[in-house]
Amino acid sequence: MSWKVKSNAFDLDTLLVEESLFFNGNGYIGIRGNLEEGLPPHAKTVQGSYINGFHDIVEIPYGEKLYGFPENQQKLLNIIDAQRLEIWVGKNGEREKVSLFSGEILHYERILHLDQGITERVLHWRSSQGIEIKINFVRLVSFKTRELFQQYVTLTPLSENIPIQIISHVNGDVQNFADQSDPRVASGDSKRLKINNLAWIKDSSYVEVEAHTSKLRAAMLSHVKISASNASNEYKLSETSIQTVINFTLTQETFIDKRTFIGDSSRYEDLQKSLVSIKETVSHLPYEQLLNLQKEYVSSFWKNTDVLIDGDEYIQEAIRFNLYHLLQSAGQDGKTSIAAKGLSGEGYEGHYFWDTEIYLLPMFTLTNPKLARKLLYYRYSILDYARKRALEMGHSKGALYPWRTITGTECSSYYPAGTAQYHISADIAYSFIQYYLATDDIDFLKEFGAEVVIETARLWLEVGHYQGGYFKIDTVTGPDEYTAIVNNNYYTNVMAKYNLNWAIKVYQILQKEDPKYWQQLTDKISISTSELAAMEKAATTMYLPINQDLNINPQDDTFLQKEIWDFEGTPDDAYPLLLHYHPLTIYRYQVCKQADTVLAHFLVEDEQSEDIIKDSYDYYEKITTHDSSLSSCVFSMMGAKVGYIEKAYDYFLETARLDLDNLHGNTKDGLHMANMGGTWLAIVAGFGGLRLKENGLYFRPQLPKAWNGYSFHIQYKGRLLLITNNHDGFKVELLSGESINLYIWGKEYTVTNNSAVLLA
């Protein structure tokens, strides 16, 4: 099976998209796939280098500002640009820059090596003067040394004695990309950094910048080494950038090794000293060795995470591509999470949403629990902000997590589709619970999970009320952003119920396992048994709307009373609707941007009968536009659940290659991380039918016609399992760990060490 994603396009539109597709990252830093040599002037590009969570604080403007509207927000900053590495050929006075837009391209190819953790560009080029040269650019953003961004260039002369000039840049004069007209992209305030320091330190360029308001500092220390013996170096400093200019004559294969070390003040107080020291620690390692370390890391990732598709190379490529980019984007330091666009672009300002908990964590929880724990810890670390926000929103206690944030405060200025999405608190609790169900990690539950689950459960007691014997939750927005501010959103209520029930369970578990710890926790957060009883009562009486005639769960109390959107009268180019209709117009109709009730039926499936789940699927499918990239994967998973295996497959196709084929037209702003996680979910939870429940692991395996089979690994309570489903049947192998019971199509099986359960 292939480990390469290739492209040989070099038209400007495709290059813009490939800046995202071929980005390099390691969870800490992200470098877009901009070209070393640059683009023609005025070509549209998002030239970007990012540090996860590195932000400035920007005032949010309002025409009419009401109580509790956030005053400012964080904004991921494009930091310093060290990508540029120009190659000029020819004698002084006749020099030509190697470029995709001059001379003659004899061959060009770009490759993402999924098994090596690098990207590569191969260029065979002839100048207008007839000078011929082959150039190979490799980029590596190290998983081993998180601060390292390496560019490794091989020059092979095909003409004799080629005069070469290399110009390496480190540029502090950068800004963020802005597009006022698209709410999904950042707007305004694009220049937020000042240059603190710009110096030549020993043999390296050093640029340090500082954000206007957050005062966070970022720096790059960049060094270029060349294998040519006849090279002469020269250094140029301007007020905003440093250039290293190297002249030599190319007579044989020659290597340029540019290493840029990137850091920020949230990690290192003395940035300059730290980066110099990190540089030293790898300075003795040649490129080959750094590459090997990278391969090792990536290889161990694939060992636990790879998903194999037998019979569809095209999809195989896509799945690996998606999984790899999830790895590249996931914060691993406990201080950061996964931004909506990962580290591939600036869309949604680098904010963290519920995407992480509902769409991305399942994959990490079941293949890399250690990393999952870091992502969960991030949410614990911002719990105090969530408590404060709950108070601001008029509640007397509890935790209301922000709709979008970096540091923990609410960054959404449009509350009907932001703060009103109270479900985010239940989603976060859900992800802690699912992690516990997958790992039995009682220590993590004690130290971090319990507090999050209980504080979020408290929120529901604050926001809900009793009516006619039911516990009801008014005036919230569910996941579907084409409907806002409603009463009894099914998704919210059922997730709140799960949240409340698990607050009780956490209490029971801790009481049993470590009553002393429970006592400490109750002292800390003042939880009483009467409050726990109130939670139990609310959960038991939680109102879950149901329509008997249609045999479905209505999305909310009034959803079914609205008129159905005129889909026939809506031209294709009027999608996504949010870019063509006022929100009031959209809210007026039965039309869903994304899975809402259908997603609830996935997350908490035992609350409804299979026929209600199926009829709901049928109903909502007709009125869902999938204008959100968080939708198709859910319809794929749930298609499999309700018996539409081929429909599930069709949705899966949309999911799998959404970015690779730029299906939403905005991959330039960054990759759709949630969708990428959704691809994995569609296979594992969709075709595999995997569910994590209190009493164990469940599968309902199915195989779409187009495939011969598929397989994936999961880690479950300390065991490593290999799951295979093909024409021979469904097989669960226990690769390591003790024997364990599991459920396949509702029937219990035991898989013992080094053995397998096989159902033909």
Added chain:
Amino acid sequence: MSWKVKSNAFDLDTLLVEESLFFNGNGYIGIRGNLEEGLPPHAKTVQGSYINGFHDIVEIPYGEKLYGFPENQQKLLNIIDAQRLEIWVGKNGEREKVSLFSGEILHYERILHLDQGITERVLHWRSSQGIEIKINFVRLVSFKTRELFQQYVTLTPLSENIPIQIISHVNGDVQNFADQSDPRVASGDSKRLKINNLAWIKDSSYVEVEAHTSKLRAAMLSHVKISASNASNEYKLSETSIQTVINFTLTQETFIDKRTFIGDSSRYEDLQKSLVSIKETVSHLPYEQLLNLQKEYVSSFWKNTDVLIDGDEYIQEAIRFNLYHLLQSAGQDGKTSIAAKGLSGEGYEGHYFWDTEIYLLPMFTLTNPKLARKLLYYRYSILDYARKRALEMGHSKGALYPWRTITGTECSSYYPAGTAQYHISADIAYSFIQYYLATDDIDFLKEFGAEVVIETARLWLEVGHYQGGYFKIDTVTGPDEYTAIVNNNYYTNVMAKYNLNWAIKVYQILQKEDPKYWQQLTDKISISTSELAAMEKAATTMYLPINQDLNINPQDDTFLQKEIWDFEGTPDDAYPLLLHYHPLTIYRYQVCKQADTVLAHFLVEDEQSEDIIKDSYDYYEKITTHDSSLSSCVFSMMGAKVGYIEKAYDYFLETARLDLDNLHGNTKDGLHMANMGGTWLAIVAGFGGLRLKENGLYFRPQLPKAWNGYSFHIQYKGRLLLITNNHDGFKVELLSGESINLYIWGKEYTVTNNSAVLLA
């Protein structure tokens, strides 16, 4: 009965409020009651002079901008300041400025002369050097010469030979008042004018300014004349202001006559020339004559409009005060309307709201139909903007009037309590219909009213839909801004029904009266009989929510399912709620900012039985905070309707002196015009029980205990009626015009010329 409103306060807090209370205006210009001599440095003041509708265009900022959000808004500008007229006493080197904050105040009084149309300040002052002087400041903003603002100062020496220096300013360096933290006040962008021209023209100061974006120009031409023969004049020009400095020795009563002529480019292309010419036309008229002209105008206003209260001087003062300020604020040129704060301040950016149509027009319609016609014409003049807005909001036709505007485009950036208030279109149609019912003015209906009524009716066909045989209207906000984006708001639906029914009636009237004209109109706006039939069907099947158990009209489909706000747990200083709770929190509960269903029961009373109206009143009264100044007057009127005459009186008291006693604490930002109109309504439609219906004029007169009686005039279909209600009974006198039938407590009577109906 007194015609004076007096104050002798000169603490800074009261002076700030009195800037609004003692403002002078004539519907075209408005001058706040700032002091001629100024305030101590850093004292809080809103120094303001305004021209109705004179605005700049300001970009509306958004954190997240969605489709159809208005890009910019108009903003009333504070123009040029010509109020300043300092009086210095004493010899050069020892000069002291006459001020309320220096020397000794032996007597101070401020008076609004309601019968003369002027304000006056009387000051008896002794300087720290012992110089004693009496000064009388009169201000007149002329109803006869709309461009004229006159300050007439009388100096009476009580010491001998007082050296006096007068400094008169005309200052172009002004800006708007801004307060980011209060959504009811303007925010940001406060400096929007540049000085175009600043010159000394003959004997006058001329300052012309231009707004940055609208390019509208405003100018003031100011001239100071003094009666002292020994005066020497000097003129000083800076880059932003002109000063006239006059020195003389005060030996006898001396008069200073400062006349400032104010104009703008929407009226006069050549501003300078026009103002010079207007100045000439009155230059021969002494102050006394200008004062007489003012008195004449005001006297004819009172003749038709005065309301008499027998037995409560305190209320009498308040009512006249309110009526007078309505006159001062009402645009009379057909290009302007009445801003939320009139011309008394900058609150709500000088925008026109539905306040005009529902709270203010009834008074003008029934006492001054000529002026009412001008206000209605303004709405006709912006009909094309309303058509365009309907298209922007996704409708295929119809007219959606903006929530707030000056020139006709939507200026609200917070749509849940702005654009979502679709009822504004029905409100405007309603005011055209009420005008027609009061006047039989068929020509106005033909030329302007018909088009407005039909285009607004069309909107309902666009926005509504059929469900279960009913016509329903989803996703709008009613008048109550503490509930937003709901389905089937009773107010909206019942007003839409009225609107639709009257579109049919207008068709029938015009078909009968002038079929040729109807044909022209149908050609112009492409109205078909099938569309009229659709309107009739929608009106007939309009869904009007009703709750049988409570015997009330629910405010909307889900209102009664929500929890009731915890009024007991809400401290007094947490009102108004909008300044202390996030809108989501407020929307979550049954709590009303203002009358909503109760207002609907006033406007369209025949849709419901009296017991439903009463039970609704009881229900909503308990959950209404009256945080809006549009609320108490409605609860007063409807209190009278449902039989709570003394409760009606209590609400009336809150209404009557809301600004005079600064009951909402924000009179500094301007007077509450809608509430002032509501005072009149509370008497005429409340205690008098007046209603305008298709088949005639209705009264249900009642008398609150506290009063001996009350009386008011109305103009009805060309007649002038005097209505009196006192312990002798209820009397309707026909002062002029032909005999007419009317209904008192449901019974029909005829009043003939020079006679009266008297019910003991």
